[in-house]
Amino acid sequence: MDTTQLLKGVLDLAVLAVVADEDGYGYDVVRRLRNAGIEEVGDASVYGTLRRLYSSGALTSYVVPSDEGPHRKYYGINAQGRAMLEAQRKDWQEFAGTMARLLGTETVR
C-alpha cells in the first residue's frame, strides 16, 4: 500500500508528536520523523505542515542565532497544540483499534 496517502491524513499528528517531544527546526523535524520510521514523508510537506500549525496557533516559533551556521527557526508546542495532539491521539488510537479489529476478523475468516 502507498503509505504516502495514509501519511497525508496523520502528518499533523506526527509532526505535533515530534515537536511535543522536543523543540526543533525544519530539517530537524524531518530527520526525527525519518528516524522514527516515517521514510516517505516529503521535506516540503513537513515544512508546510509546521508553517500551517504555527499559523493556526498550535505551535510557537523562535529564531536561534548561530555562530557558525545559518540562523534557525525553531518550533515548539504550546497549550493549544498539546490539546490538539491529545484529541488527535485519541482519535487515531480509536481508529487504529477499529482498523485492527476489522483486519483481524478479515484474516480469521
Added chain:
Amino acid sequence: MSVLVDMTELDVAGYAAAVRRGLVGLPQEQVDDLTDDLEADLADALADERRAAHGRGLVEQFGTPEAYAAELRAAAGLPPADAGRSRWERLFPDPVEQTTRLGRRLLVRLRAQAWWPPTESFLVVLRPVWWVLRAWMVLQIATAWVFGSHRMTWLPTAFAEWLVLGGLVVLSVQWGRGAWFQSRSTRWVPVLANVVVVIGLLPVLGTMQSHSRQVDSVYQAWEAGSFNGGSQTVYQDKPVDGVVVDGIQVSNLFVYDAQGNPLQDVQVYDDRGRPVRTTFDNGYDQFWFPESDEPWSFVPAADADGRSRWNVYPLRGAPTSQFEYDADGAPVLQVGSTAGTPPWPFAKAPALAGRGELPASVTDGTVSASGGPGATPTAPADVLPSPTSTP
C-alpha cells in the same frame, strides 16, 4: 573540497530561488515564512544524503523546484489555484480555466437535480458520436479554409479526404478516451480544436444545408434539361395561388373583346364562382412592368355593397410613389392622384373570326362584366391562361 562546497551552495541557492519563483503570487510575507530556512534545510538534507553515500543531487532527492513549491504550499494549507500567478493574471483570469471552473460548478449543481443523473448517463453513452462529429467538423472547417466553402460536402468525395477524415477520427477518439494529448505541452491542441469546432458547428451546418439545397435545385434544373439549352420546367408540389403563365406569376390581366378592343373592369370568376385574383398583397406590394421605370401598386375596385374586389381586371393602380400610408398603415393614394390602368400590352388584339357581332355570352350568363366605361360583356375564357385559385 572547497569546490564541492561552492557547488553545493550554488545548487542550493539556485534550487531555493526556483522554489521561491514557484511560490510567486503569494504575499511576500508568506513566501518568506515558508522559505526562511530553505537554504539551511536543503544544505542539511544534502549533507545527510552525502553521509548516506547516495550522493543524489537536489532534483533527484526532492523533485523539481515547482513540485517542491507546490508541496510546500499544499502542506501549508494555501490554495494552489492562485499559484504562480501574477497580479495581471489574477485581474484577467485565464478564460479556459474560468470556463472549466464554471462548468464544474454547473455540473455539481446539475447533479443535485433528480432528473440529471439519467440524462448524464445517456449523454455519456453518446460521447463517441461527438468524437466522430468533432473529427468531421475539423475536416469541414479545414476544407472551407483551404479550398473555400463551396468544396464542402456532407461526405468526403476524394480518397485522400477519406484518409484525412479517418486520421482525424483516430486523433479525436484517442483524445476522448484519454489515450493521447494528455501531457501539458500538447493538451492545448485538442482543447483549441474543441473550441473551434463548437464555435463553428452552427455556421458549418448552415452552410452545408444551403449547399445541399443549391445542389438539389441545380440537379433539378439539370434533370429538367435546362443545361442542354431547353427551357426549365418547374414542378410545383403545391398549387400556386394566383394566375401563372409560362411559369411566371401574372400580376394583371388585360381583356379584349371579340373585335380585339380592350375591355375595362371585367370581373373574372372561376368555374365554381370563386373570384380569380392575381395579387394577394392587398395593395402593399410593388409590381414592375416590362419597360417601365417605376413600380406600380394596385387598388381594389369597390362593388355595390362596398366590398373591395380584387378580381376586376385590368387592376387599376398608380406608381408606388403616389401612395402614402393612412393611420392604419394601409396604402392609400395621395390626394390629387387617381388610380389608372397600367399600360396595355397592345392597344388592340386580333379580332376573332365569326364571333364578333353578337355578344352571345350575355345570354348564357357565365361571365358578367361590371358596367364600366366601354365595357362590353364578353367571354374572356380564350385570353385567360388556366387560372388556379384557392378559396
